[in-house]
Amino acid sequence: MHMQDYEFWFVVGSQFLYGPEVLETVANRAAEMTEALNASGNLPCKIVYKVTAKTNKEIADVVREANYDPRCAGIITWCHTFSPSKMWINGFVDLQKPYCHFATQYNREIPNEEIDMDFMNLNQAAHGDREHGFIAARLRMPRKIIAGYWQDEEVQKRLGRWMRVAVGVAVSRDFKVMRFGDNMREVAVTEGDKVEVQAKLGWQVNTWAVGDLVKVMNEVTDAEIDALMEVYRASYEIATDDIEAIRYQAREEIAIKKMLDAEGCKAFSNTFQDLYGMEQLPGLASQHLMAQGYGYGGEGDWKVAAMTAILKAMGEGGNGCSLFMEDYTYNLVPGAEYSLGAHMLEVCPCCAAEKPRIETHPLGIGMNEKDPARLVFEGKPGKAIVVSLIDMGGRLRLICQDIECVKPILPMPNLPVARVMWKALPSLTTGVECWITAGGAHHTVLSYDVTAEQMHDWANIMGIEFVHIGKDTTPEGLEHDLFLADLAWKLK
DSSP: OOGGGOEEEEEEEOOGGGOHHHHHHHHHHHHHHHHHHHHSSOOSSEEEEEEEEOSHHHHHHHHHHHHTOTTEEEEEEEESSOOOGGGGHHHHHHOOSOEEEEEOOSOSSOOTTTOSHHHHHHOOHHHHHHHHHHHHHHTTOOOEEEESOTTOHHHHHHHHHHHHHHHHHHHHTTEEEEEESOOOTTOSTTOOOHHHHHHHHOEEEEEEOHHHHHHHHHHOOHHHHHHHHHHHHHHSEEOOSOHHHHHHHHHHHHHHHHHHHHHTOSEEEOOTTOOTTOSSOOSHHHHHHHHTTOEEEGGGOHHHHHHHHHHHHHTTTTTOOEEEEEEEEEEEETTEEEEEEEOSSOOOGGGBSSOOEEEEOOOOSTTOSSOOEEEEOBBOOEEEEEEEEEEOSSSEEEEEEEEEEEOOSSOOTTOOSOEEEEEESSOHHHHHHHHHHHTOOSEEEEESSOOHHHHHHHHHHHTOEEEEEOTTOOHHHHHHHHHHHHHHHHHO
């Protein structure tokens, strides 16, 4: 499903105490608000007004319906009047979809001449939302609280950003990763508990033999390769005479995509140490698949493969730019301190500042028989984040750091890979100290689309630990926070 295929259900709280005329007004206003929000252009998904809930059964019924409707990515609630919170308990206990408490009111201002007790009985959002908020706090529910006037653009955009998080949750809970072989030998951070990941995040992570891929590659026709070559020519600059190397990458891409689609997988991993029967490590093939929304992880890193696809899904319709990344080397010149990120071959071209070039160069490690074709380009400037999901043993930790990507300060003409350069917050060296303290991996997802707030919301819904490294983070403060978090998570 794509972003526009999901919807969010609007459930408004009230009660019978105020009489049928008030309830009719509440329902009409809820429908009016829904129509206006959908027409605002600030929401990536449609809101569907479902019910003005007045009983325990109405709430439980709409929650049950939402849980089993794959189109419903979350529930948004608001209490126009006072809605006694005990009637929400059964529904909230059973709720399995992301939940946003929209603390707003129909009118922007208090009308000096009009306000009387009839007005007060009808317009009790300040009253009702506090009662409503208590029960979610009492039940320790993960939730997003958005307060503000519903017609304000920034309020609508905040709601839209949360919707993207909820779509990321929906994608995660129905997600499959295809592993070609195992992870790189002796690497620690790419390991992880696949049973725990499936229980917490919904991912189904399984392996397929490289020999199965080679078999499908051998069945790819010249006509299929010719068609994909035309796509390559339209999208990229051909900067090599070794056309056969490009055609081999096309053969790999077609075969990988066939296997992914046949199994319903949206991400894959491989390793240069296990290419039995293949001539080239998939470089261009992996890059072009990522450009189509698939996730990828090098060295068998299935966690970053899945996270790449999930962040791409969350950013759909925006900048369209979330990508597999690896920290490679630093520029430690005072006043010009930057990280250089790249990978051997596999950086998604969604971040390219200019039209990428297809080049062929030797790859001096692994089981490559021939020089693999790959896309070479510079990443574009802009504010971004890097995200790392790690297995701490007994729990998952999601680490997010704020960065600012820049045009690379050096041309690096002899570096035959795609590259991105960035300033890390709060600074390069402090950021490195904090990242290492938190246990962040060398593989990340770099995103120009998704924010740290959205990743915090996603982790909160998923019930996993979240660590944010930003402009105000210090190593001492982070170390203290991690110590307390370690104790707290052991009690959960």
